[in-house]
Amino acid sequence: MEAFDFVIVGSGFGGSIPALRLAQAGRKVLVLEQGERLTPQDFPQDWSFRAQARLFTTYTSKDYHVILRYGRGLGGGSLTYAAAMLRAPSAVFEYRDRDDYRVWPAAVTRSVMDPYFAKVEEEMTIERASWSDVPRAGGVFAMMLDKMGKTADRGMYPIHDCMQCGFCMCGCPFGRKKHLGHNYIPDAEQKGAQFRTECKVHHIEKDGDGWLVRYKDVHGIAQVVHGDGLIVAAGALETPAVLLRSKPWLPDLHPQVGKNLNNNGDVAFLFRIPETMPATYPYMGRNNAGVITYAFWEEHRITIHPGAGPPALVAAMDVYSEKDGPKVPLGYDFKHYVRDNYAKHLFPALAIGLTDGEGEVTVNADGIVEFVLPLNDRMKAYIDRVAGVGRQIAEANGAELLRTGGDTFEHGDAHPLGTCRIGDDDSRAPCTPDGELRGQKNLYITDGAAVPGGTGVNPSLTIAANAERIAAHILAKG
Amino acid sequence: MDRRRFLQTMSGWSLGVLLAAMEASDREAKADGVGYVSPGFLRKPLPGACIQAQTDTEKTLAAVLDTVVPGPQTDPEGSPGAVEACSLNVLLDSTFPFLQYADLFAGMIDQISNDTHGSPFIALPYQQRIDVLVAAVDKVPLLRLAYRAIRSAFFGGAYNGIGLDYVGYPGPNLGYRSIPEFSFRKAVCQELTADGRMP
Numbered sequence: 027m028e029a030f031d032f033v034i035v036g037s038g039f040g041g042s043i044p045a046l047r048l049a050q051a052g053r054k055v056l057v058l059e060q061g062e063r064l065t066p067q068d069f070p071q072d073w074s075f076r077a078q079a080r081l082f083t084t085y086t087s088k089d090y091h092v093i094l095r096y097g098r099g100l101g102g103g104s105l106t107y108a109a110a111m112l113r114a115p116s117a118v119f120e121y122r123d124r125d126d127y128r129v130w131p132a133a134v135t136r137s138v139m140d141p142y143f144a145k146v147e148e149e150m151t152i153e154r155a156s157w158s159d160v161p162r163a164g165g166v167f168a169m170m171l172d173k174m175g176k177t178a179d180r181g182m183y184p185i186h187d188c189m190q191c192g193f194c195m196c197g198c199p200f201g202r203k204k205h206l207g208h209n210y211i212p213d214a215e216q217k218g219a220q221f222r223t224e225c226k227v228h229h230i231e232k233d234g235d236g237w238l239v240r241y242k243d244v245h246g247i248a249q250v251v252h253g254d255g256l257i258v259a260a261g262a263l264e265t266p267a268v269l270l271r272s273k274p275w276l277p278d279l280h281p282q283v284g285k286n287l288n289n290n291g292d293v294a295f296l297f298r299i300p301e302t303m304p305a306t307y308p309y310m311g312r313n314n315a316g317v318i319t320y321a322f323w324e325e326h327r328i329t330i331h332p333g334a335g336p337p338a339l340v341a342a343m344d345v346y347s348e349k350d351g352p353k354v355p356l357g358y359d360f361k362h363y364v365r366d367n368y369a370k371h372l373f374p375a376l377a378i379g380l381t382d383g384e385g386e387v388t389v390n391a392d393g394i395v396e397f398v399l400p401l402n403d404r405m406k407a408y409i410d411r412v413a414g415v416g417r418q419i420a421e422a423n424g425a426e427l428l429r430t431g432g433d434t435f436e437h438g439d440a441h442p443l444g445t446c447r448i449g450d451d452d453s454r455a456p457c458t459p460d461g462e463l464r465g466q467k468n469l470y471i472t473d474g475a476a477v478p479g480g481t482g483v484n485p486s487l488t489i490a491a492n493a494e495r496i497a498a499h500i501l502a503k504g
Numbered sequence: 505m506d507r508r509r510f511l512q513t514m515s516g517w518s519l520g521v522l523l524a525a526m527e528a529s530d531r532e533a534k535a536d537g538v539g540y541v542s543p544g545f546l547r548k549p550l551p552g553a554c555i556q557a558q559t560d561t562e563k564t565l566a567a568v569l570d571t572v573v574p575g576p577q578t579d580p581e582g583s584p585g586a587v588e589a590c591s592l593n594v595l596l597d598s599t600f601p602f603l604q605y606a607d608l609f610a611g612m613i614d615q616i617s618n619d620t621h622g623s624p625f626i627a628l629p630y631q632q633r634i635d636v637l638v639a640a641v642d643k644v645p646l647l648r649l650a651y652r653a654i655r656s657a658f659f660g661g662a663y664n665g666i667g668l669d670y671v672g673y674p675g676p677n678l679g680y681r682s683i684p685e686f687s688f689r690k691a692v693c694q695e696l697t698a699d700g701r702m703p
């Protein structure tokens with residue numbers, strides 16, 4: 027049997043970053059990734075289901091009301107992220123839930139995280155967008171904020187010399203958006219780490235003080251490897267699934283594994299602006315449209331991110347006018363509405379905010395991921411708060427807020443977190459503040475599953491910095 | 505765009521840049537000042553034609569398509585819709601999880617139609633078809649995803665460019681950074697932070 031110092035499941039931010047740090051320290055590292063090794067030629071400018079199925083794993087909640095998805099392939103979500111890499115504000119780390127429980131460990135504050143944020147920013151060459159890189163939709167949004175005396179800030183991205191084609195979330199076909207395949211992964215490989223793609227991990231077993239990882243390789247052949255240490259970083263849905271499938275071999279698995287699923291407080295909506303305002307041309311430019319407003323953070327703990335989106339995404343949303351009430355967008359009225367408004371008068375936006383993680387990931391009898399994300403009174407109140415902020419912006423500009431979701435609710439679909447969260451409380455948090463799964467020696471969680479709550483902004487930089495922090499702890503432990 | 509089509513695009517790369525440059529003056533002459541940066545070869549339809557509805561299930565699905573995004577037979581403006589955009593190909597694509605439910609879905613739609621209007625779905629007028637599809641969502645919320653897929657296939661040009669042309673979107677492209685209208689290219693708002701990082 028092959029043996030390694032560390033086996034890592036997943037090659038996104040949570041997997042590739044520890045892979046590099048451990049390999050730099052001379053550890054023998056194996057990373058198992060279920061997706062393919064992709065190149066820019068594998069990223070089609072195509073939003074069709076057929077094309078997206080290769081790049082994303084998509085999950086529908088048990089009640090069919092919520093869709094979550096994340097990137098698949100060597101580099102995980104970094105391949106298809108919109109690439110907004112923003113530091114989580116200080117208040118994120120101080121957040122207390124409805125039981126007054128501080129979800130982040132007391133020892134993990136913004137000032138503790140700052141050196142790790144900086145490390146990722148340097149490695150991934152993250153820089154602030156120039157105003158010339160802000161697409162029209164972002165510029166219009168900033169003008170709307172300006173008109174009401176509010177601020178909007180240019181975002182931070184690992185994007186250089188952007189073509190502004192509008193397909194970031196299909197993977198960048200021009201190679202201008204930096205993902206892990208441009209930095210951490212090749213650096214780790216140079217230091218000797220092995221990355222094996224198209225390997226699907228089924229479960230893990232204890233093996234003395236180490237671990238056995240059982241997976242099927244690219245040929246569908248069952249394999250097993252040993253790791254003295256193990257990192258599970260397969261994403262906030264698949265990480266708990268690996269652990270829950272392993273329960274027959276881990277009878278003492280922490281009971282909170284899979285609970286506290288948080289969608290980062292994402293709520294999608296659109297603005298329809300009046301004809302007197304400059305046209306939006308929402309198909310032009312990077313999908314995260316260059317600016318963010320922090321203007322509502324102090325009062326509402328919400329940030330808002332305008333998007334540049336192609337019609338396939340905009341028209342696919344279950345969008346409705348507030349004055350009409352929720353309805354299913356069907357027929358020629360909707361078709362004409364999209365034609366008359368899309369190119370000049372519409373742009374999408376995503377609100378991100380702090381909510382309690384009240385969802386749960388489970389596995390069915392076949393070991394397949396299932397999840398729920400309940401639309402309870404707290405979530406309804408949060409969505410109403412988001413809508414109130416959106417309405418405030420719209421009304422100040424003679425624009426209209428378009429809601430999404432119909433009788434369901436349109437969560438943003440890309441930011442699941444918290445299902446194996448770190449924390450101080452043994453009974454509430456499956457992982458210690460330093461990422462070790464309680465009761466399971468030398469088993470660490472380093473991906474979005476470990477991030478204990480919403481990040482107030484796009485979570486990728488926080489996931490990455492937390493992975494850097496845990497990797498440093500593992501190495502310091504010796 | 506599939507892999508083969510993408511490679512076709514890449515093989516014509518230098519020609520594409522040339523065509524894009526040649527189109528610049530034409531773009532500026534357009535009434536709204538924003539033209540199509542994409543050379544024509546980026547928009548070649550996929551090989552193969554639209555699937556023609558043959559079975560009863562397929563005919564019901566085609567009627568559903570023509571209700572979600574109506575075509576010239578239904579839209580009073582006479583513009584093309586989901587059927588003309590080959591969206592039946594999407595529903596019957598083996599990689600799309602809807603296929604295994606196609607018979608079940610069509611049967612349920614017809615049952616609601618018969619129960620509420622006394623006729624199968626394809627025999628109903630437009631407004632009654634809308635009512636049936638809305639009622640169907642109440643029974644099976646998952647159908648929202650099928651409707652989304654139909655809209656997305658049309659407006660996203662999954663099989664041809666009919667929907668893209670309809671909405672005025674060029675589709676796959678070489679980027680807009682050189683288009684004057686792409687950005688205001690100046691600060692249009694005060695910023696809260698000096699370096700883009702919230703404290």
